[in-house]
Amino acid sequence: xxxxxxxxxxxxxxxxxxxxxEKREQGGAELIKVLQNANEKTxxxxxxxxxxxxISQQQFQYKKGGLHGLxxxxxxxxxxxxxxxxxxxxNYIIDPMIDCMRDKEERVRYTAIEYLFLTxxxxxxxxxxxxxxxxxxxxQSFLDPDESVRKAASQLDNCLKSLVTSTAPEKxxxxxxxxxxxxxxxxxxxxxxxKLNLISWINTLNSIPHIELFDYIDGFLVELFLMLADTxxxxxxxxxxxxxxxxxxxxxxxxxxxxxxxxxxxxxxxLKTHRQIIDILLDLCQNKQSDAHxxxxxxNWIMEYLKIVSNELDQPQVQFNQLELSGGQIIKGIDxxxxxxxxxxxxxxxxxxxxxxxNILKIILSLLSLDSSQxxxxxxxxxxxxxxxxxxxxxxxxxxxxxxxTIQDMLKEKNNHTAEKALMWMRHLLNTQTEKLKPMIxxxxxxxxxxxxxxxxxxxxxxxxVLARISHEQYFDMVIEKILxxxxxxxxxxxxxxxxxxxKLCEFWNAEVxxxxxxxxxxxxxxxxxxxxxxxxxxxxxxxxxEYLLITEPRLQNIRMKLKNxxxxxxxxxxxxxxxxxxxxxKTFCYNEVSALSLSLLIEEYELTYNIILTIxxxxxxxxxxxQIARLTLLLESPVxxxxxxxxxxxxxxxxxxxxLQGLMMLLPQSPIQKYLKSRLKNIExxxxxxxxxxxxxxxxxxxxTQLLLQLFKNSKQEQQDLKDNYAKTQFK
Numbered sequence: 001x002x003x004x005x006x007x008x009x010x011x012x013x014x015x016x017x018x019x020x021x022e023k024r025e026q027g028g029a030e031l032i033k034v035l036q037n038a039n040e041k042t043x044x045x046x047x048x049x050x051x052x053x054x055i056s057q058q059q060f061q062y063k064k065g066g067l068h069g070l071x072x073x074x075x076x077x078x079x080x081x082x083x084x085x086x087x088x089x090x091n092y093i094i095d096p097m098i099d100c101m102r103d104k105e106e107r108v109r110y111t112a113i114e115y116l117f118l119t120x121x122x123x124x125x126x127x128x129x130x131x132x133x134x135x136x137x138x139x140q141s142f143l144d145p146d147e148s149v150r151k152a153a154s155q156l157d158n159c160l161k162s163l164v165t166s167t168a169p170e171k172x173x174x175x176x177x178x179x180x181x182x183x184x185x186x187x188x189x190x191x192x193x194x195k196l197n198l199i200s201w202i203n204t205l206n207s208i209p210h211i212e213l214f215d216y217i218d219g220f221l222v223e224l225f226l227m228l229a230d231t232x233x234x235x236x237x238x239x240x241x242x243x244x245x246x247x248x249x250x251x252x253x254x255x256x257x258x259x260x261x262x263x264x265x266x267x268x269x270x271l272k273t274h275r276q277i278i279d280i281l282l283d284l285c286q287n288k289q290s291d292a293h294x295x296x297x298x299x300n301w302i303m304e305y306l307k308i309v310s311n312e313l314d315q316p317q318v319q320f321n322q323l324e325l326s327g328g329q330i331i332k333g334i335d336x337x338x339x340x341x342x343x344x345x346x347x348x349x350x351x352x353x354x355x356x357x358x359n360i361l362k363i364i365l366s367l368l369s370l371d372s373s374q375x376x377x378x379x380x381x382x383x384x385x386x387x388x389x390x391x392x393x394x395x396x397x398x399x400x401x402x403x404x405x406t407i408q409d410m411l412k413e414k415n416n417h418t419a420e421k422a423l424m425w426m427r428h429l430l431n432t433q434t435e436k437l438k439p440m441i442x443x444x445x446x447x448x449x450x451x452x453x454x455x456x457x458x459x460x461x462x463x464x465x466v467l468a469r470i471s472h473e474q475y476f477d478m479v480i481e482k483i484l485x486x487x488x489x490x491x492x493x494x495x496x497x498x499x500x501x502x503x504k505l506c507e508f509w510n511a512e513v514x515x516x517x518x519x520x521x522x523x524x525x526x527x528x529x530x531x532x533x534x535x536x537x538x539x540x541x542x543x544x545x546x547e548y549l550l551i552t553e554p555r556l557q558n559i560r561m562k563l564k565n566x567x568x569x570x571x572x573x574x575x576x577x578x579x580x581x582x583x584x585x586x587k588t589f590c591y592n593e594v595s596a597l598s599l600s601l602l603i604e605e606y607e608l609t610y611n612i613i614l615t616i617x618x619x620x621x622x623x624x625x626x627x628q629i630a631r632l633t634l635l636l637e638s639p640v641x642x643x644x645x646x647x648x649x650x651x652x653x654x655x656x657x658x659x660x661l662q663g664l665m666m667l668l669p670q671s672p673i674q675k676y677l678k679s680r681l682k683n684i685e686x687x688x689x690x691x692x693x694x695x696x697x698x699x700x701x702x703x704x705x706t707q708l709l710l711q712l713f714k715n716s717k718q719e720q721q722d723l724k725d726n727y728a729k730t731q732f733k
Contacts, residue, residue: 008049009034017054017065024065028072035076040085047073047092055096063100063108067115070096074119086126093119094130101137106146113141113152120159125167128174131160132182135201139186142194157197161204169210176211184219192237195227199244206251214259215269217252218276224249225284225298229291246297253301257308260349267348274352278305278360285363292372299367299378302360306385309349313392353389354398358406361386365422369415376417383421387428394432401436404429408447416459419451423462430469441470442478449482452501453490460500468508476509480517484525488538498545503553511559512581515546519588527591527719536720540592544628546585547595551602551640560640563603567700575702586709590716594628598635601644603704606656611710613663615717621667629664630673636661648684658684 008016012034015027035043047070054066070093077086097119100112116134120127127134134156141153167173187198202220206213227245230238260270284290284298353360364386367379390400407429410422426444430437437444448463467479483501487494505514526539550556562569562578569575582603589595593616600609616625636644647654648661661681668674 008046012069016069017061019061024068027065028068028075031069031072032076035073040088043073043077043085043089044092047089047096051092051096055100060105060107063103064111067097067100067111071115071119071122074122078122083126086123087129090123090126090129094127094134098130098133098137101141106144106149109141109144110146110149110152113138113149113156117152117156117159120156120163125163125171125173128160128163128167128172131164131174132178134160135179135182136186139194139197142197143191161201165204165208172210176205176213177216180205180213180216180219184223187220187223192230192241195241196237196244199224199227199241199248203248203251206248206255212259212262214252214255214273217273218280221252221277221280222284225280225294226287226289228293228297229289249297249301253304256301256304260308270348271352274349275356277301278352278356282356282359282363285367292375295367295372295375296378299375299382302364303378303382303385305349305353306382306389309353310385310389310392312350313389350393354393357386357400358403361403361425362406362410365410365418365425366413368417368421369413380421383424387425390428390432399433399436400429401433401440404437404440404444408444411447411451416456419459420462423459423466427462427466427469430466441475444470445475445478445482449479449486452483452486452497453493457497457500460497461504464501464504464508468504476513477517477521480505480514480521481525484518484521484542487542488526488535494538494541498542499549502545502549503555506549506553507555511556515550515559516581516584518542518546519585522588522591527588536591536723539588543589543592543595547589547592547598548631551598551635552638560602563599564643566603567702567704570701579702579704582704587712587716590713591720592628593713593717594625594632596713597629598632600709601636601641601660604644604647605704605706605709606654606660608704608706608709608713609660610656610663611706612713613660613667615710615714617663617667619717619721626668629667630671633664633668633673633677636677645680648681 009030011030012027015023015030018024018027031046035046038046050066050069050073054062054069057063057066073089074086074093077089094116097112097116100108101116103109103112138153138157138160141149142157144150144153164174183198183201187195198220202213202224205211224245227241228249230242259273281298281301284294287294290298364379364382367375368383370376370379390398394400404426407422407425411419411426413419413422426448445467448467451463452460483505487498502514502518522539522542526535550560559581562574563582566575566578566582569578582599586596586599589599593612597609597612597616600606600612621629635641644657647657651658658681661677665674665677665681668677
């Protein structure tokens, strides 16, 4: 039968397009009689005829009658129970109804939804073949200005959900992947009611046992999270949508472990899904639309992933030699295979974590710099969990050297909290992956030293701690050179942090070696290198820091005592090493007059002290030297020099000591400090007993060549003077 030649009987057309519902039903019944012996082609031709001849007309009654006729066709098909014919005719029945949902007249839109609802109930799950198309238009109906249309849309929506949930897996007439794409495309609507409906559909699909929604979660997960940041206060449903989104996200979060342990051999799908989820979570951490609520929920998800991985790593490994599948061993063998399969699946999450660790670490360390205490605390917990997981994974031979570049990048962050955690990771890696990191050591050192520039005290301590772990004999010289270089280039760091850094160096390494190496490097690189590179101001300032620490730092007491006891040391081996240490630092200390003075007082070489004072007096003393002398005068009152103050009572044994202090007093301009030293010397005269000798019990064993030491000092002074003269000549030219 050709559509053009179709002539429906008068009882059909007369009643079908009548205004009376009763008459329309009679017309529908008459149409069913016409279709009694029709084949598939006839059904299709009549449906097309109803659409073209009546539904396409402008008059409402024609449209309504045509829709009722389509419903009557569906009713007849359903009675005949011919599923294949129904499927083939479905487009011709449903499509005109969908088209009418977009009609400009609300009565038509309402009627179309009504008949679509009736047809869906009638045909059941077969209608789900058109689910995507129906839902695309249904979403628009939720926004319809007419309330009756919106209510009808809600009724149809519930009917479709019922069909989806009640359909058996083998009869599922819609592709979940396509429908999720449809949801994803519609979820961008700003209307909160639409979003609520979309969330309800996600919840419905997630409740169906045979549908694994996690396999398609990448299609809508981002928007679910971003709903938490919605600030559309004009829409009364905003808060309701936020609550619904949060509940759905929490449900998915609880399901993460279930999904990671599901009984499926589709490892590639699991890998794909976990990668997609983690990528989404990391992208959300950097998304400008993500506020604290979104970030907090995202971090909860990341933490959930890490807990699952941590629990997997805590499970005992399956060990077996031979799998027996006979007799009573069959069940045992099945259990064993199940455990092996569990471990295979467990490795999926672990492999994804290893793959994404660089990105996760970078994001988490960055979040530590935020102002939100809640986000910082969550990021801190994740950071700690990652460290724990790394410890567990290293037992299985996992390597983490690939994350070192990321850690080095994060070390450059200005935020000290981020830098501290990056240092923690670096320290951890160096403890566990030392051999693997050897090719990167020089680059690591560069970054660590660079970080010292702007660092606060706590970061400096952490940097030095990491340096200590890598700067064994092979790299020790390099560390010292780089630290001196950065001091030389950064005067602010030199003034602010030199003593702290030197103190930490001495704490982590042998203090004598540190002092010897620093002094030797100063001579090699900043003194004996030619006029162009000579930088006495830098050398003098750093020597001043070395001297101050040597006298005041409690942790340097051992080397102070060695120097103080040198003259009385009976063990020649100890005396020799002390002498070598003294000479190595004295040569450099000579480039700061007052530091050389302090060192000579510390080792009780008072004749040298007095001669240094005389040498200082031969030239004009500047304000900087006077300040250093004043500081030294105050240090003489410290517990370190208690022995020196007692030796003042033995003028016969220490004549140069009295003269040295008198010389210091005369160098100082009249000031409270000068008066204090003058008072000290005057009071001592009252207690001096010419015949007393408190040093009789300490016989001098070793003597220093005072003239040699004095000559070294004078040579350094002459070198400094020559440099100044040459510089003056250059400036004059």
